[in-house]
Amino acid sequence: MVVEPRLAIAIPTYGQAEWTARHLRLMADVAQRLNVAIYVSDDTPDDSVERAVKEVAAELRTIHYRRNTPALGHDRNLLATLAWPREEYVWLLRSAMWAKPETLERLLAFLQGQDLVFVNSHSDDHRMIPSLSGDAARALLRDALWHQTLTGATIYHRRVIDWASARGAALPVYRNFPHLSVMMGYASTHPVTVGWFGERCVNTSYSGHSYWLARAIDVFVGDWSAVVTAFPAIVPASERKRVIGDHSRRMSLFDADTMMALRRSGQFTPASFRQDHFLDAMHLPRWKLHALLRVPPRVFGTYRKVQAWRRDHAAGRDRAR
Numbered sequence: 001m002v003v004e005p006r007l008a009i010a011i012p013t014y015g016q017a018e019w020t021a022r023h024l025r026l027m028a029d030v031a032q033r034l035n036v037a038i039y040v041s042d043d044t045p046d047d048s049v050e051r052a053v054k055e056v057a058a059e060l061r062t063i064h065y066r067r068n069t070p071a072l073g074h075d076r077n078l079l080a081t082l083a084w085p086r087e088e089y090v091w092l093l094r095s096a097m098w099a100k101p102e103t104l105e106r107l108l109a110f111l112q113g114q115d116l117v118f119v120n121s122h123s124d125d126h127r128m129i130p131s132l133s134g135d136a137a138r139a140l141l142r143d144a145l146w147h148q149t150l151t152g153a154t155i156y157h158r159r160v161i162d163w164a165s166a167r168g169a170a171l172p173v174y175r176n177f178p179h180l181s182v183m184m185g186y187a188s189t190h191p192v193t194v195g196w197f198g199e200r201c202v203n204t205s206y207s208g209h210s211y212w213l214a215r216a217i218d219v220f221v222g223d224w225s226a227v228v229t230a231f232p233a234i235v236p237a238s239e240r241k242r243v244i245g246d247h248s249r250r251m252s253l254f255d256a257d258t259m260m261a262l263r264r265s266g267q268f269t270p271a272s273f274r275q276d277h278f279l280d281a282m283h284l285p286r287w288k289l290h291a292l293l294r295v296p297p298r299v300f301g302t303y304r305k306v307q308a309w310r311r312d313h314a315a316g317r318d319r320a321r
Contacts, residue, residue: 005037005062007108007155008085012077013095014043019205021052023098028060030101034108037062040095041081043071075178082156082182083165091119091155092179096205103201107155114195116141116183117155121202123147123250129196137194138234141187144196145228145235146246151179152202160186174227176219181227188233216258217267217275220247225277244280254282259292268293 009027013020024038031038038060042049044067053065064084072080082092089111093099099107111117114131123144132140141148148154164171164182173181186192212219225244228235235243248254262268270293272278279286 005035005087007034007089007091007111008037008039008087009091009093009099010039010041010081010085011093011095012041012043012074012081012151013049014071014074014077015049016095017044017048017052020049020095021056023095023205024053024056024060024063026098027101027104028056030099030104031060031062034105035062036104036108037064037085037087039064039081039085040066041072041077041084042067043073043077045071075173075175078151078178079164079173079182082161082179086158088158089117089155090158090161091152093152093202094150094204097121097152097202100201100203103199106199107197107201110195110197111155112195113157114193115157115160115186115190116192117195117197118144118148119153119155119197119202120200121147121150121153121204122200123198125196126198126200127196128198131193131195133191133193137192138187140194140196141183141192142235142239142243143246145180145243146250148180148183149177149224149247152204154179154183156182163190172230174223174230176223177227181230184227184231184234188231213258213261214265215267216253217262217272217278220253221275221278221281225281229277241280244277245283248281249283252283254284256284256288256292259284259289260297263293264297 009031011020020040027038030036040049040053040063042053042065044050050065050067053063057063057065068077071077078092082090091099107119110130112130118140120126129140160182163186171181171185224247228244229240259268282289
């Protein structure tokens with residue numbers, strides 16, 4: 001008797017054919033053994049990803065592929081990819097990521113009817129929390145929101161996906177964070193159950209250029225604060241400033257180097273201070289941000305080189321002991 005897959009890994013992709021093929025191969029053996037379905041929804045304008053997936057398909061019988069013509073765009077492709085599988089659970093995973101084969105069996109056993117399961121990618125919280133409900137579930141969602149910005153850190157139960165799909169155009173979708181729109185929208189209107197799988201179970205490949213970093217203020221001030229403030233049942237007014245600031249505090253996103261790079265690109269200017277929630281989203285104090293707007297880039301570069309030399313020198317002394 002053929003057992004239907006219980007978990008689907010759903011991958012919205014744009015380009016990155018080599019990564020996509022590599023990551024699919026890394027998951028192929030365990031996905032076959034555990035009967036995990038894999039779906040790839042491709043927005044790439046050429047056939048590079050399609051060819052790569054077809055090469056892997058010979059090794060992975062549970063793979064499904066489609067090419068979107070015309071392309072859906074980031075937010076629509078993400079939502080369409082989430083809605084595509086019919087399995088009980090859907091793990092939305094970036095094409096730059098892969099599920100660690102050694103953890104997938106434990107993760108499958110962890111899925112016990114929760115609406116949302118948060119899987120640890122880059123948090124220092126290694127607790128295993130099988131299920132929280134009511135206020136405790138909403139508190140976990142609120143406190144983990146900085147981590148759940150990552151496409152790949154959440155597994156969705158079928159009922160959450162069906163709810164979002166049924167709403168169609170009536171579902172409020174916030175730019176660059178459609179997955180947060182789904183989970184926060186559902187948790188705002190339903191008695192949600194949430195689990196936290198604290199063992200790190202995903203790996204990520206990084207490239208030298210980041211779309212998000214190049215537009216960091218647009219994305220992680222404007223778009224981020226918009227989705228955080230849109231769901232007061234999850235993030236009440238008293239918690240907004242903390243939650244908005246959590247992302248940069250936890251990720252050190254808006255550090256001095258990033259702010260200088262954003263200054264050079266024209267993203268960080270004196271007008272930035274007038275943007276709603278700009279200071280809420282920063283983890284550096286106001287005086288330091290003003291100083292970074294005034295210090296000559298050459299002086300800042302020299303300062304950074306001196307700091308790096310001191311770190312390397314100190315590390316050399318420690319190794320010599």
